Amino acid sequence: MQPITVRPETPEDIRAIDVVHISAFGGEAEARLVSALRDSASYNRELSLVAELGGRIVGHILLTRVPLRKHGEEKNVLALGPMSVVPSQSHRGIGSELIQAAIKLAKDKGYGAIVVLGHPEYYKRFGFSSAKNLQVSCNLPAPEDALTIMEIVAGNLAGGGHVEYPEPFTALY
Numbered sequence: 001m002q003p004i005t006v007r008p009e010t011p012e013d014i015r016a017i018d019v020v021h022i023s024a025f026g027g028e029a030e031a032r033l034v035s036a037l038r039d040s041a042s043y044n045r046e047l048s049l050v051a052e053l054g055g056r057i058v059g060h061i062l063l064t065r066v067p068l069r070k071h072g073e074e075k076n077v078l079a080l081g082p083m084s085v086v087p088s089q090s091h092r093g094i095g096s097e098l099i100q101a102a103i104k105l106a107k108d109k110g111y112g113a114i115v116v117l118g119h120p121e122y123y124k125r126f127g128f129s130s131a132k133n134l135q136v137s138c139n140l141p142a143p144e145d146a147l148t149i150m151e152i153v154a155g156n157l158a159g160g161g162h163v164e165y166p167e168p169f170t171a172l173y
């Protein structure tokens, strides 16, 4: 297989990123979510990574800065998602490469934790664990087992907290 390049998105990638999400999720909701987040204050292009294979965008992962609140205190963590890989290239490790690159990026940028709402078994293999067990909840109406979190800076999640996903996410769920 040709090598995969994982790199930050550029404006030229935007249509291809839409195509990746639409084909992987089988609908437009996640592509619309990414567009809405791009237009929001939470967006940082450096935290949006694409996987490129043979000059074609085959995967995308987005990290968004979100507040984690507890007793009036607030810190920023990163929310992972949406992420997807085009069906024709799935099960080849591209999703894993994207997640590992996202984790490295979060570490390099000094974020304390990454939270993700999705298939818990998939994310646990990368070091995410049950958010419920760390007393972390969120404002999206999803099953609590679907929320997993990875502490990057030791102690960052001490005492837990409540993750406030911004409006583009609450509009989707």
Ligand SMILES: CC(C)(COP(=O)(O)OP(=O)(O)OC[C@H]1O[C@@H](n2cnc3c(N)ncnc32)[C@H](O)[C@@H]1OP(=O)(O)O)[C@@H](O)C(=O)NCCC(=O)NCCS
Pocket: 024, 025, 083, 084, 085, 086, 089, 090, 091, 092, 093, 094, 095, 096, 097, 117, 118, 119, 121, 122
């Ligand atoms: C989930 C997804 C990003 C994985 O990408 P990928 O490049 O196939 O991932 P990898 O090759 O690194 O890992 C594949 C492994 O992930 C696991 N996996 C894939 N989809 C999964 C799911 N929905 N639930 C749990 N585990 C899953 C399987 O164990 C799979 O192993 P296998 O190849 O031996 O069957 C991709 O399948 C996808 O885009 N799915 C549709 C969109 C989606 O569900 N995104 C995630 C939202 S939480």
